Amino acid sequence: MRGFIGEYGLIALLLVLPVACALGDLFTWKDVILDFNDEPTLARLGNNVVDGLSNGAIWALVALGYTLVYGIIELINFAHGEVFMIGSLVTAGFFGTLGLTAATGVPGLALGLLVTLVLAMIASGALNVMIERVGYRPLRSAPKLAPLITAVGFSFILQNVGILWIGGSPEGIPDLIRAQKELFNIGGVSIAQGDMLAVGATIPLVLLLTTFVSQSRLGRAMRATAQDPEAARLMGINVDTTISLTFLLGGIMAGAAGLIYALYQTTIWFFQGFQAGLIAFTAAVMGGIGNLQGAVLGGFIIGIIQQISDNRIGGEWTPAIVFSYLVLIMVFRPSGLLGEETREAG
Amino acid sequence: MTKTAAALRRPGVRTDTRTLVALGAGLVVTLWMAGQIEMNLFMAFVLWVLVAVRVVLHENRAALTGTLVALAVWAIVLPFFQDSGGGFLEDATQALALTVMALGLNIIVGFAGLLDLGYVAFYALGALMAGYFMSGFFSGAGGGEGWSFLVGEPASTLPGVHLNFLLVIVIAVIVTTIAGMLIGLPTLRLRGDYIAIVTLAFGEIVGRLVLNGDEIRIGGQELTAGRQGITPIDKIDLPFIAPFTGLELRPWYWVALAMVAVVLFVNYRLRDSRLGRAWIALREDEVAAASMGVPLVKTKLLAYGTGAAFGGISGVFLGSYLNTVNAQQFEFSFSIFVLAMVILGGLGSIEGVMLGAIVLAFINFNLIPDVFNDYPQKVGLDFDLTELSFGIFGFLLVIMMVLRPEGLIPERRRQIELREHVGVGATTGVGGDEERYEARA
Numbered sequence: 001m002r003g004f005i006g007e008y009g010l011i012a013l014l015l016v017l018p019v020a021c022a023l024g025d026l027f028t029w030k031d032v033i034l035d036f037n038d039e040p041t042l043a044r045l046g047n048n049v050v051d052g053l054s055n056g057a058i059w060a061l062v063a064l065g066y067t068l069v070y071g072i073i074e075l076i077n078f079a080h081g082e083v084f085m086i087g088s089l090v091t092a093g094f095f096g097t098l099g100l101t102a103a104t105g106v107p108g109l110a111l112g113l114l115v116t117l118v119l120a121m122i123a124s125g126a127l128n129v130m131i132e133r134v135g136y137r138p139l140r141s142a143p144k145l146a147p148l149i150t151a152v153g154f155s156f157i158l159q160n161v162g163i164l165w166i167g168g169s170p171e172g173i174p175d176l177i178r179a180q181k182e183l184f185n186i187g188g189v190s191i192a193q194g195d196m197l198a199v200g201a202t203i204p205l206v207l208l209l210t211t212f213v214s215q216s217r218l219g220r221a222m223r224a225t226a227q228d229p230e231a232a233r234l235m236g237i238n239v240d241t242t243i244s245l246t247f248l249l250g251g252i253m254a255g256a257a258g259l260i261y262a263l264y265q266t267t268i269w270f271f272q273g274f275q276a277g278l279i280a281f282t283a284a285v286m287g288g289i290g291n292l293q294g295a296v297l298g299g300f301i302i303g304i305i306q307q308i309s310d311n312r313i314g315g316e317w318t319p320a321i322v323f324s325y326l327v328l329i330m331v332f333r334p335s336g337l338l339g340e341e342t343r344e345a346g
Numbered sequence: 347m348t349k350t351a352a353a354l355r356r357p358g359v360r361t362d363t364r365t366l367v368a369l370g371a372g373l374v375v376t377l378w379m380a381g382q383i384e385m386n387l388f389m390a391f392v393l394w395v396l397v398a399v400r401v402v403l404h405e406n407r408a409a410l411t412g413t414l415v416a417l418a419v420w421a422i423v424l425p426f427f428q429d430s431g432g433g434f435l436e437d438a439t440q441a442l443a444l445t446v447m448a449l450g451l452n453i454i455v456g457f458a459g460l461l462d463l464g465y466v467a468f469y470a471l472g473a474l475m476a477g478y479f480m481s482g483f484f485s486g487a488g489g490g491e492g493w494s495f496l497v498g499e500p501a502s503t504l505p506g507v508h509l510n511f512l513l514v515i516v517i518a519v520i521v522t523t524i525a526g527m528l529i530g531l532p533t534l535r536l537r538g539d540y541i542a543i544v545t546l547a548f549g550e551i552v553g554r555l556v557l558n559g560d561e562i563r564i565g566g567q568e569l570t571a572g573r574q575g576i577t578p579i580d581k582i583d584l585p586f587i588a589p590f591t592g593l594e595l596r597p598w599y600w601v602a603l604a605m606v607a608v609v610l611f612v613n614y615r616l617r618d619s620r621l622g623r624a625w626i627a628l629r630e631d632e633v634a635a636a637s638m639g640v641p642l643v644k645t646k647l648l649a650y651g652t653g654a655a656f657g658g659i660s661g662v663f664l665g666s667y668l669n670t671v672n673a674q675q676f677e678f679s680f681s682i683f684v685l686a687m688v689i690l691g692g693l694g695s696i697e698g699v700m701l702g703a704i705v706l707a708f709i710n711f712n713l714i715p716d717v718f719n720d721y722p723q724k725v726g727l728d729f730d731l732t733e734l735s736f737g738i739f740g741f742l743l744v745i746m747m748v749l750r751p752e753g754l755i756p757e758r759r760r761q762i763e764l765r766e767h768v769g770v771g772a773t774t775g776v777g778g779d780e781e782r783y784e785a786r787a
Binding site: 158159 | 455461532533535536537539540542543544546547548550551554555557558561678682685686689690693733734735736737739740741742743744747748751752753760
């Protein structure tokens, strides 16, 4: 019985919101909490899902960083959201340096964006490695919660860097890719250039990362360290380097997410990382922390829930809705969507 | 250490050069700090003397008891030496209220080992109770005339519900205990850090409910006042004492101090009780505790309930003290702030958590906004430090944690573990607790 609820109850739970929207739209129900269409069409729900996937792609990239780090040293890296924010700021800075504007031609833009992407990835990756070196490595043998506080400390420091850099209020940046411009339209569902970019850039990055972790020698070292650092060390794996590498990979993903966010939202803010960090961490846990595919799946699911809630319930309630979902998923499946049952959990 | 110092060193008396230099430096820093935060210099000096006696006679039981009693007396008479409406008492009262919360969270995180990232929920609920039962929020109560119980003028003549402060505390304790247990329920099957995220989720949900509660109407009555916040809140009105005012801060300080005393007493008694030992057993190894007959569900829920109740008590006090239930306060960062006090002070160590709470509260309310911001101008620099306050707080957190990972005053149990090199990851120490104990077995 419990297993049955665990398997199917969860899927049913995840489908409640979209299915209710679909039925409500088609049969033009009266608005109850959710805001339904007046005409029977599914286009609005389709648009919700498309927007949700694009936002979800960004959360997925950030969530990967959480899940990688948690998988290897069991630390909730609170500073990770801020690393993502710095990625956005670096991106915006280089747009100015490289002279990219909304008027730049396509070849120049593509080259410029590629250069910016690499630079943002390097900046965020290096920053994450630096944080690990200064804040977490000295605390390896300390009580488990001590690094959590240094992580919070770094989060504050980086937010302050953000304030000093662009000031305390959100800053608009040039809409380089004309994110809202419709690319094609399928039965009323419009897919904009921003959506294409977000999903189109995320998928190859995720594939690259998963291949690296599952196939390469260094990836194997990472998985070994995650399982048992002591045994990994005895097998000749340099545990410190492997942990640094993990932070580097997480930071790189956060940098890419920062670029996509800046292009997609066309606003950057010193506080964007904090909110994104909470959401992405939730996504990582929802998918089963330590599991790469789970983090991506969680990111997409949260993106869709957020869009539906923003569009039909009201943006001020969105965090409450997302977190209610999280609690319910934890009740149904304590180890997350794709996480494995652990011994202690049974 | 010099030879003379070694000769001087008897059991229980520490007079080596290092200690003396540290104490000397401590005196300079204490007096400088006291000057900065408008604390009475004489009282600061007395505080230093008490600490110095404790350090020099470090293993002397009589000296320990003596300094503790003296410290309690010191804390009680402190307001007489301070300006009754000044900034120091204002901050000190807030620091004490936060100490109550930190001690409550310490039961959940420090004793029972359940990482709670949503402690702000209990603060919110406690403050909301103050908003409900100590203000004009329910404007329709008593047919618009207001309804009051055991309160004096002017609250009794105003519209809304006005109950006595102590009654509201009782209500808040009941509400937050139940809320704590409800929040605890879904986490029972969860492991380690999943508990953290579920409590975080509840904290955010409660925060959102309070913030957007004006959109929810039950029978024409809004759930909360939303972003405007509920204000004003009645001042504390205790029997046989004149009602409190916002200008005379000493009574507030003493009420906060009394709350800390009660909470400390409860904390110590609980720690050494059967329940407290069950919590610690649970923290060290859940499976072993369960097989020794510790009822997991009951023990965990009691930890959540007790910890939550303290948050509620402090919430009612802060609601009345700050004269507003401002929904914007109930954010995730508040939970982190209280958690930082607990971890910085030393998980599970009652004295440590108290020290951590007072240190962080002063850094946050006093040192950063008042001292650091004025400093550049005093030295004649045209430089605004307000923009750096976040960063300074973060920097201090990092520094303090790297220098003292076990916290300012580690729990005795942990100190013993560290001294005997038991239980601390001997080689790499990367893993969590599970690995440690497996390695030992």
